[in-house]
Amino acid sequence: MSEVNNDNTEIVPQIENKKKRGFAAHPENINRKGTPKREDQWFTLFKLRGEELDPKTKRPSRVELVNMVYLEALKGNLKAAQIIFDRTEGRPMQQTDLTTNGKDIPTATLVTFIQEATNAESKVNSDSN
Numbered sequence: 213m214s215e216v217n218n219d220n221t222e223i224v225p226q227i228e229n230k231k232k233r234g235f236a237a238h239p240e241n242i243n244r245k246g247t248p249k250r251e252d253q254w255f256t257l258f259k260l261r262g263e264e265l266d267p268k269t270k271r272p273s274r275v276e277l278v279n280m281v282y283l284e285a286l287k288g289n290l291k292a293a294q295i296i297f298d299r300t301e302g303r304p305m306q307q308t309d310l311t312t313n314g315k316d317i318p319t320a321t322l323v324t325f326i327q328e329a330t331n332a333e334s335k336v337n338s339d340s341n
Contacts, residue, residue, distance in 0.1 A: 261273060262274030
């Protein structure tokens, strides 16, 4: 429904003049069941492949893969040993230094920072009394 100006000219709301885009223009494209499951994702593919039976041993491929990594670790392959330890013992804590680019903080700077913080705290405490 449109409004009318004082001079009887019709005021057309801006919304009516806009072209419809996206789903408003094509509501038939809305997937009401949600995003379809993708069967070609890496996780799904590896999981399916891991469940396949090895023709020689009749065990799942994932079991054979674990055995291969274990044998490589026994031969001295450090990467294979690291994979095993990461999954059995947990990864060691990872640290990231975002402020000093790996450089040590100079002791004088650290002492000055602590002194300034202590002085500021003392001043706050004395002002509040």
